[in-house]
Structures are given as structure tokens and as C-alpha cells.
Amino acid sequence: MADVSLRNVSKAFGDTEAIKDLTLSISDGEFVVLLGPTGAGKTTLLRLVAGLERPDSGSIVIDGRDVTKLEPAWRDVAFVFQQYSLYPHLTVAENLAFPLRSPARKLTEDEIRMRVAEVAKLVRIDHKLGNKSTRLSGGEMQRVAIGRALVRKPAIYLMDEPLSSLDAKLRGDLRLELKRIQAELGATMLYVTHDQIEAMTMADRIGILAEGRLVQMGTPREIYTEPANLHVAARLGQPAINLLPADLIADAAAPTGTKTIGARTEHLTIRRAENGHAHGTVDWVEHLGDQNHLHLTVGNRKLVTLTDPDSLFKKGDRVTIQLRAPLYFDGAGNRIAG
Amino acid sequence: MSATAHSVVEPSTASKRVAATLVVVYALISMIPLLWIFATSFKTPPDSIAYPPKVLFTPSIEGYCNLFTTRTRQTPEYISSLPPATSFCDETTRKRNMVIAGPSNFLPRFVNSLVIAFGSTFCAVFLGTLAAYGFSRFRVPLADDLLFFILSTRFMPPIAVAIPIYLMYREFGLSDTALGMILLYTAVNVSLAVWLLKGFIDEIPKEYEEAAMIDGYTRLQAFRKVVLPQATTGIAATAIFCLIFAWNEYAFASLLTSGTAQTAPPFIPTIIGEGGQDWPAVAAGTTVFLVPILVFTILLRKQLLRGITFGAVRK
Numbered sequence: 075m076a077d078v079s080l081r082n083v084s085k086a087f088g089d090t091e092a093i094k095d096l097t098l099s100i101s102d103g104e105f106v107v108l109l110g111p112t113g114a115g116k117t118t119l120l121r122l123v124a125g126l127e128r129p130d131s132g133s134i135v136i137d138g139r140d141v142t143k144l145e146p147a148w149r150d151v152a153f154v155f156q157q158y159s160l161y162p163h164l165t166v167a168e169n170l171a172f173p174l175r176s177p178a179r180k181l182t183e184d185e186i187r188m189r190v191a192e193v194a195k196l197v198r199i200d201h202k203l204g205n206k207s208t209r210l211s212g213g214e215m216q217r218v219a220i221g222r223a224l225v226r227k228p229a230i231y232l233m234d235e236p237l238s239s240l241d242a243k244l245r246g247d248l249r250l251e252l253k254r255i256q257a258e259l260g261a262t263m264l265y266v267t268h269d270q271i272e273a274m275t276m277a278d279r280i281g282i283l284a285e286g287r288l289v290q291m292g293t294p295r296e297i298y299t300e301p302a303n304l305h306v307a308a309r310l311g312q313p314a315i316n317l318l319p320a321d322l323i324a325d326a327a328a329p330t331g332t333k334t335i336g337a338r339t340e341h342l343t344i345r346r347a348e349n350g351h352a353h354g355t356v357d358w359v360e361h362l363g364d365q366n367h368l369h370l371t372v373g374n375r376k377l378v379t380l381t382d383p384d385s386l387f388k389k390g391d392r393v394t395i396q397l398r399a400p401l402y403f404d405g406a407g408n409r410i411a412g
Numbered sequence: 413m414s415a416t417a418h419s420v421v422e423p424s425t426a427s428k429r430v431a432a433t434l435v436v437v438y439a440l441i442s443m444i445p446l447l448w449i450f451a452t453s454f455k456t457p458p459d460s461i462a463y464p465p466k467v468l469f470t471p472s473i474e475g476y477c478n479l480f481t482t483r484t485r486q487t488p489e490y491i492s493s494l495p496p497a498t499s500f501c502d503e504t505t506r507k508r509n510m511v512i513a514g515p516s517n518f519l520p521r522f523v524n525s526l527v528i529a530f531g532s533t534f535c536a537v538f539l540g541t542l543a544a545y546g547f548s549r550f551r552v553p554l555a556d557d558l559l560f561f562i563l564s565t566r567f568m569p570p571i572a573v574a575i576p577i578y579l580m581y582r583e584f585g586l587s588d589t590a591l592g593m594i595l596l597y598t599a600v601n602v603s604l605a606v607w608l609l610k611g612f613i614d615e616i617p618k619e620y621e622e623a624a625m626i627d628g629y630t631r632l633q634a635f636r637k638v639v640l641p642q643a644t645t646g647i648a649a650t651a652i653f654c655l656i657f658a659w660n661e662y663a664f665a666s667l668l669t670s671g672t673a674q675t676a677p678p679f680i681p682t683i684i685g686e687g688g689q690d691w692p693a694v695a696a697g698t699t700v701f702l703v704p705i706l707v708f709t710i711l712l713r714k715q716l717l718r719g720i721t722f723g724a725v726r727k
Contacts, residue, residue, distance in 0.1 A: 126622050146625045153626045155619045163641040172637075176628030226627075 076137030076229040076262065077101050078123065083132030085118055092118040094286040095132070100230070100264060105256050107273040108266045109309055110283030116266035117156075119283070120232045123264065125149045136229045147178055152223035154236045159219030160207040166218055167203040170194060173226050189225055196255060197221040213244040220248075224255065231256075233265040237272065249275060270310050274298070282306045304334065304407040311338045313367060313378040315401075322373055323353060325397045329410050336401035336409075339380040343396040344368070344387075352392035359387055370395075446702075452695035460691040475692025477501035479518050479683065479700070483510040518697060521679040526704065527590055528675055529658040532597035536654045537647060539598070540605025541613075545635060547606070548613040549621075559610075562603045570600050571663045581668055588673045596664060601654040608653070612646025613639065648715035652708065659705050676701050 079099035085092050092115045100106045110116050121127040123134060125146035133142045141149045152173070160169050170190045174181050181189075194200035197217040202210065207218065216236055223231055236252075237245045253276045256263055266283075267273060273280045274294045282289045282297065282305070290302040301307035307315050320332045328335065347353075354372035361383070368387055370377040372395065381387060402410045423431075452460050454471040483505050491511065497503040505512055543562075547555055577596065578587075586592030616639060624634035640647075666678035680697040683690055 124622075124626050126626070145630075146622070147628045147630060149626075151626060153623060155623060157617075157619070159619075159623070161620060161623075161638060172624070173627035177630075177633060178628035222623075222627075 077135075078137075078230045078262065078264070079135045080119075080123070081133050081135070083122060083129045083134065085115075085122060085127060085129050092286050093122065093129070096286070096288050098281065098288055098291070100262060103260045103262055105253075105261075105263045105265065105276055105278045106281060107277035107279075108264070108281045108283050109268065109270060109273040110266070111268055113285075114283040115286040116268075116283055117234055118286075120153070120234050120264065120266055123149075123230070124151050124153050124232055147176070150229045152226050152228040152231050154219050154223045154231070154233045156235045157239055159236075160210075160215055160222075162206075162208050164207060165203070166199060166205050166207055166210070167194075169207050169218055170203075170221050170225050173222060193221045193225045196224060196258075197251070212240050213248065216240060216244075216248065217251075220252065220255075224259070224261075230262045230264060233263065235267050235269075236265075238267070238269065245269075245272075252276065270312070274310065282309055300411075301336075301401065301409055303409060304336070304403050307336045307401055307403075307409070313339070313380065316342075316375075316377045316379070317403075318372070318375055318377075320402075322375060323395055323397060325400070327397075327399070329402055331404045331410060332402040333405045334403040334407070335397065336403060337377075337397060338400075341398050341400040342377075342379050343398055344370075344379065344381070345394050345396075346387070347392040347394050351394060353395045354393060356387050356389055356391040356393060358389060449695045449698050453692055453699045455692050455695075457690060457692055460695070472504070472692075473500065474504045475690075475696035477504060478516075478690050478693035479696040480516055481505075481512045482514055482516050484513045485510050516683075517674075517679065518676075518683075518700075521674050521676045522700065524590060524669075524673055525659065525676040525701070528593045528597065528673075529655055531590070531594040532601060532658045533651055533654040535594060535598040536601035536605045537609075537651050539602050540609050540650065541640075541643070541647060543602075543606045544609035544613050545639065547610050549618060559607070562606050565600075565603045574664065574667055577664075578667060588669050588671050590673045593665070593669060593673060593675070596668070597654075597658040597661065601657060604657075605650050605654060608650045609643070609646055612643055612650075616642050645715050648712045652712055652715070655708060656705060 077100065079097075081097055083096045084094055096115075096119070098106075108116055108119065118127060122129055123136075125141065125144060129142065133140055135141065136149060136151070161172065164172065167190055170193055171186050173179075174186045174189060190203070191200065194203055197220055199214060199217050199221060202214060207215065210218065216239070220233075220236060223233075237248050240248065249272055255261075256276075265272075265276065277294055279291060280294050280297045281291045282302075284305055290297060290306045292300070297306060298310050301310070304317065308317070316337045318335045318337060320328055320335055323335070325335065354370045354377070356368060357371050357376070358369040359381075360367035360369070364383060366381045366383055366385060366387075368379050368381045368385075370379070370393065377395075387393070404410055451467075451469075453475045454473065455466070455469055456472045456474050459466050459469045460475075477500070481501065486509065488509060491506050491509065494506075494511070497506055502512060546552060547559060552558065581587045581592055584592075586595070620638045620642070621631070621634040624638045625631060629637065660677065661675075662677040665675045669675060669678065676697070680694055680701065683693045683697060
């Protein structure tokens with residue numbers, strides 16, 4: 075395990091700039107999640123660290139060693155791909171042993187067998203070691219793929235949306251398992267995803283990536299409560315943050331220069347309108363079971379917020395809305411610190 | 413894969429029967445010439461040219477005797493002075509007032525065919541696999557133009573360039589050599605091999621090699637350990653196509669080989685018996701000639717089917 079840093083790295087494919095002047099450092103044992111939509115450059119960034127792509131400019135340093143021009147095999151990284159993760163012509167055990175059988179490593183068959191057994195137990199696949207890798211369920215395949223990375227002790231583990239092709243339940247289970255494994259091994263990990271829940275639950279630090287730039291980097295708490303701008307604010311929160319023009323709902327606390335107010339559920343107090351004064355009406359109530367999604371119309375804007383399942387709002391109710399310390403953004407979309 | 417590309421509607425028993433009948437009838441019609449050759453190889457020379465043609469006859473292996481031997485005519489007195497015949501072939505030959513003078517050229521010609529066909533198939537598939545991998549995985553400058561150029565070598569029948577090749581071969585001393593024929597068939601087959609194999613290799617996601625390279629393998633090691641095992645079906649199908657071409661090729665073989673490197677196709681029709689063509693021997697030569705390709709095709713028939721339907725069925 076080791077520190078990894080990228081310094082002013084840029085990469086373009088033809089006319090498209092995938093990564094623009096990106097600087098990032100990951101310390102030993104840290105779990106960093108990069109969050110961004112499709113096309114933000116997440117995969118390209120991982121491929122640059124792995125050496126599958128060469129940067130146009132900038133440098134990549136792993137464990138104090140400049141690896142910018144090094145072949146993937148000599149970088150001491152492990153990679154979990156989003157899909158096509160297992161060699162279809164090999165069994166589970168052979169897949170797990172594959173990285174250890176590399177001519178670059180000189181391990182005896184006994185050592186290999188021991189490592190494979192250890193890792194198989196860690197990712198809970200030890201009961202299927204003899205199976206052909208094509209005869210596994212999606213979750214098992216992905217566990218083997220993760221196991222194939224864990225079988226080595228590289229400087230850093232790179233994970234490219236390893237859970238995205240799985241169904242929701244499995245994703246939840248593996249998310250926990252992955253975090254447990256990372257903590258157990260003290261592994262340095264760079265994990266990219268577009269799933270905010272994965273980012274929030276697993277990361278020591280989250281980096282928000284947009285159009286090839288690192289927009290903000292911080293702990294999940296920081297990113298959530300102090301987003302640098304509208305883009306970052308919109309990435310996190312379920313349901314998504316409501317972005318309202320500053321004059322829609324009067325807020326005396328708004329600092330000068332506020333153009334947009336960002337209001338998540340916890341920033342809104344909603345009451346049934348009394349004595350004829352109301353901000354908006356209830357459009358729709360979605361019952362999710364443990365909570366409700368409340369859809370409101372305020373002026374010409376739609377708002378979505380959470381309420382308790384036992385709240386008595388119903389369609390057509392007129393309501394008043396009060397803001398509680400929401401997020402303020404200026405005309406350029408940057409947050410004004412309150 | 414559990415999901416198949418079959419039609420959703422199960423065909424009815426009646427339509428299945430009609431289809432099966434048509435296939436059987438077509439197969440029988442296609443097989444008549446082959447069966448006739450096979451039958452002729454077991455006829456005696458007079459039976460083979462009898463009119464009306466004989467469908468029922470007493471089988472004889474005289475054709476095979478004549479295929480593998482050369483014979484000389486002798487006087488009956490000389491023949492009766494010989495010690496008793498030791499084999500069936502000896503006996504039949506003597507009945508026709510001839511004695512076996514030695515082995516014929518069929519066996520060496522057959523061996524030439526084996527060496528040249530398998531040699532050129534190996535070369536074409538070897539070069540084709542490497543080229544296809546390169547085109548599939550690397551940003552080759554002018555890749556599309558190069559691929560088109562490779563394909564364009566198949567636009568004309570190869571025999572159209574027979575004369576330039578004949579002159580070139582005479583100049584380089586490649587005429588009537590096994591090496592010359594292997595080079596020629598490789599050149600013709602390599603375009604087919606590149607195109608077929610590129611399709612197969614394109615189907616193998618590049619993530620497999622990338623994973624292997626990150627795991628400490630060089631590109632060549634990743635190619636050997638990860639790509640080749642997954643491309644075996646494609647390689648086998650390509651090999652069959654190349655082998656069939658090289659094995660059956662007649663025009664170049666008859667033009668460029670006449671002696672030591674002659675292959676079986678131009679040799680077989682030249683088997684002449686006394687007083688005209690020795691049809692049973694020719695038929696016997698053809699039958700023996702069919703055996704290797706038949707065995708090879710049966711061994712690899714699954715891959716061949718996959719090769720033919722390649723691209724038609726989506727996994």
C-alpha cells in the first residue's frame with residue numbers, strides 16, 4: 075500500500091478532452107471515491123493510473139516513484155473492471171490464481187494455493203472454486219473479480235463501478251463487504267461510480283468529477299453540507315436538491331448576491347396553510363413505505379421533499395414553506411458560505 | 413447461453429418433416445457423384461466403361477492396385493515362368509498379361525499434397541491471427557485501407573495472375589518446389605484468414621488482455637494466455653477453410669508443379685492405363701484423396717458450423 079498522486083494530468087481523445095489538468099492525491103490506506111456522471115472522465119482517470127492510457131501531460135506518482143511512462147505490468151496496481159471481469163476459459167480458482175502466475179512473480183504452487191484459498195474465503199466464494207467462471211451468478215462473478223484484485227498486495231486498488239451491473243440487493247450487500255474488506259486490509263483504494271449512495275457510504279473522501287475536472291474533494295459530510303457549487307450540490311441527496319430562484323420564497327437570512335437557493339428535505343419546514351396564506355399546493359404524494367415523497371408546486375416551480383409516512387398531506391392541500399438554513403448560490407453557481 | 417436466437421414460434425411437425433425431406437433429397441443428389449466415384453473405384457476397368465453403366469457389379473480392388481503400382485506388359489510364357497503370385501494385386505495384373513514393375517507416383521504426390529496443404533494452412537492461420545489481432549487492437553495507420561487492400565487480393569480469381577507468378581517463380585527457382593506452393597497458397601489464404609479472424613477477435617473484449625497486463629503480463633503473454641484460448645473456435649474454422657482451398661487447388665498446382673513437388677489433384681487425372689484412361693484407378697485416387705479432408709472436417713465440424721453461421725446469430 076502506498077501514496078498515489080496525479081499532478082496536472084491531462085488526456086484528450088481526438089478533440090474530446092477527457093481529463094483536464096487534474097491534480098489529486100490519495101494517501102496510504104485511504105478509500106477515495108470519485109463521483110461523476112457518465113462521460114465525466116472517471117474511467118479514463120483509472121486507466122491513466124493503471125497505465126492503460128498515457129497522459130498527454132502531467133505525471134503520475136505511485137509510492138514516490140514516477141510511473142507516468144511505465145507499462146501497466148510494472149505499476150503495481152490492481153484493477154476491477156465494470157464488466158467482462160473474469161476469464162471465461164478458466165475456473166474460479168484459476169481466475170483467482172491468474173495474477174499470481176504472472177511470469178513477473180515467482181511464487182510456488184503451494185503459495186499460490188494458499189493465497190487463493192485465503193482470498194476466496196475473504197470474498198466468500200470458497201465453495202465454488204472449481205466452477206467454470208461462466209457458471210456463476212452476477213454477484214458471484216463480481217466477487218471473484220474483486221477477489222482477483224485482492225489476491226495481490228498492490229500499491230493501490232482501482233475499481234471501475236464494480237457494482238453497477240448488479241441488482242439493488244446485491245449491490246447493497248457487496249458495498250458493505252467491500253468496505254469491510256478494505257478496512258480489514260488497510261488498502262488504498264480509488265473507486266469510481268455514479269452512485270451517490272456508494273460514494274457516501276464507503277468513501278473516506280469523495281471527489282466530484284465533472285467534464286474531466288475535479289470540482290471538489292472532501293469527506294462525504296463536507297461534500298454534502300458544504301458543496302462548492304450547484305453541480306456538486308445536485309450530485310448528492312435523495313430526492314435531489316431543490317434549486318429555487320432566490321425570490322421564490324422569502325428568506326431574510328439570504329446573503330446579498332444570492333441568485334439560487336438550494337433546499338434539501340432538511341432545509342424545508344412544510345405546514346398546512348392557515349388563514350388563507352399559502353406558498354404552494356401538494357401535487358402528489360408518493361408512498362415509499364418508510365417515508366413519503368411530497369411533490370409540491372410553488373409558483374411555477376416543482377419541489378420534491380420527504381415527509382413522514384404518517385403525515386396527513388394529500389393531493390390539493392395548500393401549504394406554507396419555511397426555509398431552514400438552506401444553501402445559497404451566487405449568479406455563477408458558486409456557494410456563498412453562510 | 414440460455415437464451416437462444418431461435419424463432420419464438422415452434423415449427424409444426426408437418427413443416428419439420430417437409431424440411432427434413434428436402435434436406436435429405438438435396439443431400440442424396442449432391443452425393444450421387446461422390447458415390448459414383450466411390451463405386452467406380454471398386455469396379456474392374458471393363459465394368460467401369462460398360463454401357464449401359466453397371467450399378468450392380470462384383471467389387472474388385474484392381475483400381476487400388478493400379479493406383480499404387482506401375483505395370484509392364486509381358487508375354488504369357490514369361491509370366492508362367494514366374495514364381496506363383498503372392499498377392500491379389502499380383503494375380504489380377506498377371507491375368508491381364510502384365511507384371512508389377514514398381515510403386516507408382518501416387519504416394520509421393522499424396523504426401524506432397526499433405527505437406528503443402530497443411531504447411532500453407534499453418535502459415536496462413538499463424539500470420540492471419542497476428543495480423544487480425546493487430547488490426548483489432550491497435551490503432552494501425554490506414555487500417556481500413558489496408559484491410560480493403562488485403563480483401564482486394566480476392567477480387568479476381570487467383571488464376572488471373574498465373575502468368576506473372578509462373579514467370580516470377582521460374583526466375584526465383586520456386587517452380588515445382590513445395591516451398592513455392594506453400595508460399596502461394598499462404599498468400600491466397602491469408603486474406604481470408606485475416607478477415608475471418610478479425611471478426612472473431614473483435615468479439616473478445618479487450619478488457620481481458622488489459623486485466624492480464626495489469627496483473628503483470630506483457631502484451632504477448634496476455635495474447636497467448638487470454639486471447640488465444642478464447643479464439644480457438646475461430647482459428648479452427650479458419651483453418652478448415654484454408655485447408656479445403658489448399659487441398660483442392662488444381663489450376664496453380666498443374667501450372668507450377670510437374671515433378672517432385674506435384675500435388676495429387678493434377679496427378680490423379682494423368683493415371684493412364686493400357687488402351688486409355690484407367691477409370692477405376694482414377695476413382696480410387698479421388699477416393700483416397702477425399703479421406704484427409706473428410707477426417708479433418710468431421711473432427712472440427714462444430715467449429716466449421718460456427719464459422720459458417722458466424723455473425724448470423726447474436727449471443
